[in-house]
Amino acid sequence: xxxxxxxxxxxxxxxxxxxxxxxxxxxxxxxxxxxxxxxxxxxxxxxxxxxxxxxxxxxxxxxxxxxxxxxxxxxxxxxxxxxxxxxxxxxxxxxxxxxxxxxxxxxxxxxxxxxxxxxxxxxxxxxxxxxxxxxxxxxxxxxxxxxxxxxxxxxxxxxxxxxxxxxxxxxxxxxxxxxxxxxxxxxxxxxxxxxxxxxxxxxxxxxxxxxxxxxxxxxxxxxxxxxxxxxxxxxxxxxxxxxxxxxxxxxxxxxxxxxxxxxxxxxxxxxxxxxxxxxxxxxxxxxxxxxxxxxxxxxxxxxxxxxxxxxxxxxxxxxxxxxxxxxxxxxxxxxxxxxxxxxxxxxxxxxxxxxxxxxxxxxxxxxxxxxxxxxxxxxxxxx
Amino acid sequence: xxxxxxxxxxxxxxxxxxxxxxxxxxxxxxxxxxxxxxxxxxxxxxxxxxxxxxxxxxxxxxxxxxxxxxxxxxxxxxxxxxxxxxxxxxxxxxxxxxxxxxxxxxxxxx
Numbered sequence: 001x002x003x004x005x006x007x008x009x010x011x012x013x014x015x016x017x018x019x020x021x022x023x024x025x026x027x028x029x030x031x032x033x034x035x036x037x038x039x040x041x042x043x044x045x046x047x048x049x050x051x052x053x054x055x056x057x058x059x060x061x062x063x064x065x066x067x068x069x070x071x072x073x074x075x076x077x078x079x080x081x082x083x084x085x086x087x088x089x090x091x092x093x094x095x096x097x098x099x100x101x102x103x104x105x106x107x108x109x110x111x112x113x114x115x116x117x118x119x120x121x122x123x124x125x126x127x128x129x130x131x132x133x134x135x136x137x138x139x140x141x142x143x144x145x146x147x148x149x150x151x152x153x154x155x156x157x158x159x160x161x162x163x164x165x166x167x168x169x170x171x172x173x174x175x176x177x178x179x180x181x182x183x184x185x186x187x188x189x190x191x192x193x194x195x196x197x198x199x200x201x202x203x204x205x206x207x208x209x210x211x212x213x214x215x216x217x218x219x220x221x222x223x224x225x226x227x228x229x230x231x232x233x234x235x236x237x238x239x240x241x242x243x244x245x246x247x248x249x250x251x252x253x254x255x256x257x258x259x260x261x262x263x264x265x266x267x268x269x270x271x272x273x274x275x276x277x278x279x280x281x282x283x284x285x286x287x288x289x290x291x292x293x294x295x296x297x298x299x300x301x302x303x304x305x306x307x308x309x310x311x312x313x314x315x316x317x318x319x320x321x322x323x324x325x326x327x328x329x330x331x332x333x334x335x336x337x338x339x340x341x342x343x344x345x346x347x348x349x350x351x352x353x354x355x356x357x358x359x360x361x362x363x364x365x366x367x368x369x370x371x372x373x374x375x376x377x378x379x380x381x382x383x
Numbered sequence: 384x385x386x387x388x389x390x391x392x393x394x395x396x397x398x399x400x401x402x403x404x405x406x407x408x409x410x411x412x413x414x415x416x417x418x419x420x421x422x423x424x425x426x427x428x429x430x431x432x433x434x435x436x437x438x439x440x441x442x443x444x445x446x447x448x449x450x451x452x453x454x455x456x457x458x459x460x461x462x463x464x465x466x467x468x469x470x471x472x473x474x475x476x477x478x479x480x481x482x483x484x485x486x487x488x489x490x491x492x493x
Contacts, residue, residue, distance in 0.1 A: 058426045067419050074411075074433040123442075 002382050004355045005036050012036070015100045015355065016048075018083070018124075019347025022072040022117030023109025023137050024161055025055040025063040029079045030344025031087040031099075034351055045147050045351075048087035050337060050344040051079050060197040062190065069112035076120045083343070096128045101359065103350025106134030107371030109162065114367040122365055131359040133350035137341075138163060138373040141307040142174055143352060144345030149332035151305045153383065155295045157288060157320070158373075160308030160341070161186030161205075164230060165373060166291050168299045172378045177295045178228030185284055186310045188232040192280060195243050196273060203340070208277045209313050215278025217257035217271055225287050228294060232284065239280050246271065285316045289323045302329035311339040352380040388448050390456055401455050409447035411436060415457040416450060 014035050021028040033046040055071035057063050081092060088095035104121035105114060125132040142156050156167040156174070164180040183191075186205060193204030198211070222238055224231040245252040255271040292304055304324050306317065317333050324331040338345065356379040390401040403409065411433040418429050436443035 055431070057422060061422060061425045061427075064419060064421065067422055070416065070418065071431045074431045078434060127442075 001038065002356070002380055004034075004038060004352070004380060007355065007357045008036060015351055016087075016098050017133075017347040017351035017354065018080070018099050018102050019135070019140075019343040019345065019350060020076070020080075020102070020104040020117050020121050021137070021140070021341050021343045021346045022076070022113045023105045023107070024113065024341060025068050025071070026052055026341040027055070027072045027075050027079060027117070028052040028341055028343035028346075029076075029083040030342055030347045031083055032344055032347040032351055034355070039147065041150055045348055047344050049083040050342055051083050051086065052340070052342055053079060054202070056201050059199050060194050061200070062194060065110050065112035068110065069116045072113050072116040073119075076117065080120070080124070096124075096130070099128070099130055101131050101133050101350060101354045102128075103133040103135050103346045103354075104365075105137045105140070105346055105367070106360070106365070107137065107368035109137060109367075109369060111367070111369050114369070118365060118367045122362060125362070131354070132362070132365055133354050133358060134360040134365055134367075135346045135350045135353070136371050136373060136376045137346075138165070138167075139174065139376050139378075140345035140349040142167065142305075142373075143349040144338050144342075145305045145307040145332065145334055147348060148334050148338050149305060151303050151330075151332040153301065154303035154305035154332060155292060155299060155301045157292050157304060157306045157311070158308045159185050159288065159306065159310035159316070161190060161310075163308060164232075164288075166228065166295045167373060168295060168301065169378070169381065169383075170299075172381060174373050174376070174378065176372070176374055177298065178230070178291045181226060181229050181231045182233040183236065185230075185232060185288070186308070188236045188284065189280070189310070191236055192239060192243070192277075195240050196277075203309065205310060205313065208281065209315060211274045212277040212281045212315065215272070215274040215276070217269065217275040217278075218282060219254055219257075219271060219275065219279040221279055221283040223283060223287065225290055228291055230287050230291065235280070235283060239276060242271075243273070243276055246273070246276070281313070281315055285313075285319045288316065289319050292320065293323050293327070296324075296327060296329065302327065304329060304331050306331070306333040307339065309340045312336050356380050388445070388452055390452050392456070392459065399459065401452055401459075403448045403451050405448070409444070409451045411443070411447050411450050413450040413454045415454050415461075 014033055017032050019030045030050040031048040033048055035043055037043050039045060053075050055063055055068050084092060084095040102121050102125050104118055121132055138158055141158055153169060158165045158167055162184050164185045165176050166178040167174045167176055189208050190204045193208055198207045222235050224234055246255055257269045257271055311333055321331050387403055392399040418427055436447055
């Protein structure tokens with residue numbers, strides 16, 4: 001077992017880390033505490049604070065890098081103060097002295113928002129004389145998911161606005177078994193929400209989920225699993241054209257549902273927006289379930305952990321659960337505090353890295369939009 | 384004060400220095416650092432303005448100086464780019480290549 005305390009300072013009994021996340025439209029700040037020793041079910045990481053502010057755009061609009069970066073720049077100081085106050089209950093000047101390291105998302109993500117947050121991390125690191133740790137965003141999700149759910153060695157389904165990957169751990173790397181070949185699943189849902197002009201608050205995916213609950217008729221959409229990978233841009237194009245036909249009152253035989261029970265007395269019903277949301281969710285999630293099941297079979301695993309913003313979706317969790325239980329396995333998922341991008345996961349993964357003696361020099365703290373999950377050497381595991 | 388931020392723009396035909404005047408008032412809510420026109424046109428309400436700077440916040444004041452400097456640089460560059468677009472032959476060629484599909488080597492071809 002890896003010794004997580006080989007760099008322990010004299011008289012130190014615990015570690016504290018500040019995490020800064022801003023790779024997309026959420027700005028998250030979290031403070032985590034680890035007691036010395038291995039992290040176990042009896043020695044859990046402690047979340048001292050986990051605050052977040054989301055940049056929300058008007059219905060029908062996505063978030064542009066420039067405006068998202070501005071949001072992060074203008075909120076980061078206020079959120080850091082709030083997080084420190086919530087964690088330590090004392091002023092800024094006393095609380096930062098407790099911190100061992102400042103962890104920030106180094107990538108992957110949108111360039112401008114990432115850069116805003118890395119500047120905040122660099123400034124604090126130099127002001128306070130505390131080392132910085134650059135964290136891979138995906139590793140943050142995985143490690144926080146494992147910590148919260150106690151899933152020891154799961155197949156990880158990482159589904160969010162920017163990423164869709166099926167991951168399994170092997171020899172100190174989180175290896176990608178399958179992934180999207182084009183757009184991420186959250187991006188597919190968000191962009192469809194824009195076509196429907198539904199609200200971006202609290203998130204487009206959540207609003208699609210609520211509409212989907214009212215859907216009754218399933219429309220067959222392209223089903224595009226490619227081996228262990230997925231493709232979603234074609235599905236989006238297909239359903240967008242259906243939605244446009246529906247809005248414009250254009251005739252399309254796919255927009256008529258036939259509800260006849262015996263084939264002779266068919267009762268035609270018009271397809272609704274709710275039906276489209278329902279069909280999109282069912283199709284996309286079925287694809288995810290398929291590749292997850294195959295990954296489980298490949299690595300002979302019986303645990304599945306769902307992380308990332310789309311992981312909050314209850315229908316996805318439900319569909320995955322049916323498959324996992326069928327294989328006598330267990331499913332693990334977290335709620336929106338840890339599923340949706342947050343600072344605490346960056347603090348947690350960064351602190352694990354710090355405890356293994358890693359830190360990021362100022363000159364190496366450049367953020368990167370492209371930073372694959374399997375590039376990170378997972379020093380804190382050796383199983 | 385030596386700690387005031389400055390900026391220098393150089394190009395083959397022009398050098399320009401930018402300075403901030405500490406005797407004037409400065410804000411972190413700059414004229415060119417607001418929300419983009421695109422989101423405002425879409426009906427966005429700006430909830431992300433920077434907070435007011437406390438008078439004793441050195442870093443906040445530095446940020447206000449930088450915002451002023453950034454405004455000056457942005458306005459200068461925008462004006463220069465607009466001027467270039469109108470007058471420069473290269474700019475026109477670029478526009479013709481991009482918009483009209485003109486081949487760059489057309490003039491050399493017989």
